[in-house]
Amino acid sequence: MADLQIYGIARSRAFRVLWAAKELALNYDHVQIGFDGSNKTPEYLAVNPLGAVPAIVDHGFKLSESLAINLYLAKRAGSGLYPASLEDEARTWQWTLFAATELDFPILDWARHTTVLPPEKRDPAVAAKALGTLAPKLAHLDATLRDRPYLLGERFTIADLNVASVMYRLLWGDLTQTPAAKAWLDRCYDRPAAREARALRE
Numbered sequence: 573m574a575d576l577q578i579y580g581i582a583r584s585r586a587f588r589v590l591w592a593a594k595e596l597a598l599n600y601d602h603v604q605i606g607f608d609g610s611n612k613t614p615e616y617l618a619v620n621p622l623g624a625v626p627a628i629v630d631h632g633f634k635l636s637e638s639l640a641i642n643l644y645l646a647k648r649a650g651s652g653l654y655p656a657s658l659e660d661e662a663r664t665w666q667w668t669l670f671a672a673t674e675l676d677f678p679i680l681d682w683a684r685h686t687t688v689l690p691p692e693k694r695d696p697a698v699a700a701k702a703l704g705t706l707a708p709k710l711a712h713l714d715a716t717l718r719d720r721p722y723l724l725g726e727r728f729t730i731a732d733l734n735v736a737s738v739m740y741r742l743l744w745g746d747l748t749q750t751p752a753a754k755a756w757l758d759r760c761y762d763r764p765a766a767r768e769a770r771a772l773r774e
């Protein structure tokens with residue numbers, strides 16, 4: 573058994589953590605917790621009392637929240653993925669919280685009401701409202717990325733991974749209004765680790 577366990581099927585927010593683990597070349601066990609009741613067993617509730625995925629156990633240390641897990645793993649690995657300066661670390665938190673609070677739920681709403689739900693349960697008004705909510709956020713991302721390849725500058729970091737992984741469903745969206753964000757998203761998903769993580773869910 574590896575020292576690190578990652579709980580959660582790839583077709584969940586665990587995708588974000590699987591991408592990070594592959595990017596960091598970590599040795600881990602992937603525990604296939606899904607929504608078939610396996611997330612509500614006493615064993616799994618002892619890992620994450622909310623019964624949500626993902627969660628990790630690292631050398632006995634339990635952590636949930638996909639994006640917090642990624643910050644932890646990148647920092648613990650001592651990798652170039654985690655920023656070195658205090659300011660870049662703060663920017664990484666800024667972008668991570670932006671992804672969690674400004675992007676995650678409208679993207680989910682849009683995806684549910686365009687592709688995920690069965691056609692009869694989709695409400696175009698919900699999808700349109702979600703796109704309206706997303707527009708200024710994506711414009712902000714686009715403006716940031718017009719003069720740099722990655723969120724913090726020249727190098728791909730965990731800030732990019734966290735935001736891009738939250739934007740997974742937008743790979744099928746229309747980002748023509750935000751070409752710099754679209755080019756950045758494609759750059760992020762062109763990475764070998766991203767391709768490997770995608771292959772686990774598609």
Ligand SMILES: N[C@@H](CCC(=O)N[C@@H](CS)C(=O)NCC(=O)O)C(=O)O
Nearest residue numbers: 584585623624625626636637638639
């Ligand atoms: N903010 C959490 C959300 C976790 C979450 O809601 N996960 C979903 C799957 S993507 C889940 O486990 N839902 C089932 C449940 O909560 O019972 C994170 O980013 O990790």
